[in-house]
Amino acid sequence: RSEDDGDTSILTATKPKTKRPPLYKVLLLNDDFTPMEFVVHVLERFFGLNHAQAFEIMLTVHKKGVAVVGVFSHEIAETKVAQVMDFARRHQHPLQCTMEKED
Numbered sequence: 001r002s003e004d005d006g007d008t009s010i011l012t013a014t015k016p017k018t019k020r021p022p023l024y025k026v027l028l029l030n031d032d033f034t035p036m037e038f039v040v041h042v043l044e045r046f047f048g049l050n051h052a053q054a055f056e057i058m059l060t061v062h063k064k065g066v067a068v069v070g071v072f073s074h075e076i077a078e079t080k081v082a083q084v085m086d087f088a089r090r091h092q093h094p095l096q097c098t099m100e101k102e103d
């Protein structure tokens, strides 16, 4: 067109982004030596589960090998893992607890 000013700019829409921090699953691993009652106690003490919930998760780990105990921010997950690993070590049980980024 005759009045074309030659503007070739591209309008780019920007979505207002509210970004949430990534979450981490805390996993408990099975082993052949840690007593079941100790694992139940750990789940009650460090994850605020009632006895029935703790027993259920302990049994899931015992049967399946691993279970997600909870989902937390990076800092909280690290603290939970450290608390469980330290408590297990002090009682000389080989119980393992790890964390993994959620997809």
Ligand code: TYC
Binding pocket: 028, 029, 030, 031, 032, 033, 034, 035, 036, 039, 058, 059, 061, 062, 095, 096
């Ligand atoms: N497998 C253990 C036993 O038979 C019990 C156990 C459950 C250990 C869960 C670890 O994360 C665990 N005594």
